[in-house]
Amino acid sequence: FNFFFLTALPVDAGDISIEAKQTLTVEDSWFTTLSIISTGTAGNILLSARDFVSNNSLFSAETGTCDNSPGLIRISVTDSFLLEGGFISTITGSGFGGSVFITAEDFTARNTRIDAQVVGTVDGGEIFINSSGMVNLQNSELTASSPRGTGNGGTVRIYGNAINVADNTEIITFSESEGDAGNIVFHANDKLAIEDSTIDAQSLLSSGGNITIQAKTFHLRGDADLFSAVASSGSGGNIHITADSILAFDDSDILASSQDGAGGNITLNTRAFFGERYIPGDDSPIEHNDRV
Secondary structure, three states, rough: OOEEEEEEEOOOOOEEEEEEEOOEEOOEEEEEEEEEEEOOOOOOOEEEEEEEEEEEEEEEEEEEEEEOOOOOEEEEEOEEEEEEEEEEEEEEEEOOOOOOEEEEEEEEEEOEEEEEEEOOOOOOOEEEEOOOOEEEEEEOOEEEOOOOOOOOOEEEEEEEEEEEEOOOOOOEEEEEEOOOOEEEEEEOOOOOOOOOOEEEEEOOOOOOEEEEEEEEEEEEEOOOEEEEEEEOOOOOEEEEEEEEEEEEEEOOOOEEEOOOOOOOOOOEEEEEEOOOOOOOOOOOOOOOOOOO
């Protein structure tokens, strides 16, 4: 089934709201609110259920011009949320950046894209995944960006008891103009594992965003990369990791760099660090060298 709500007048836009007492299953469907001009509140998508299964479906809150609150997507699940394929997106032209909020005991996203994008003069929106159990991201992309506007990139926050990021997942905040890249935050009560995936807070013209990680144990495997990069004279962002132990294997890399400016700081607040074949001060190419 499909839901579409269009507002082209300077009034509050309507919401799409579904509340399921048990399991909500959505397959090959789309939910869209489109607010072209709104002097009030843009349309939202609000979904809640005990369990939620979504296969190859679209959830989109798009706002052209909004003087008040932008469109947001809020999904609240008591137990498990499985997102298989599909696209969750907020796009804002001007006003305030829209956001995506996901709450669940366990959250799994496979082959999925989640995007909070701004194309105007404001900062990007936020992607916030808040889990009391396991967060599992596989071959997915999470992006909070300002690709053509002048604002800063948005923020990505992922909280869980355990977090697994794998199979070429990309978590990115970026700005392509004068704005700084947004920040990326991980908070795991137990283990955070990143394997064959990229965490990147990047800016083309300004400063890189900060990457902050707090976990009991933090593991990097395969081609796992943490980058805060700037392609101009701006400063690289900072990477701060707090964990009881930090273990990096294979071709994993942690880099805070700037092409023409000052690189950012990398802080490892830990009692134990292991980097496989790590050589301090080595200036050989970072990527594809089969070592940390």
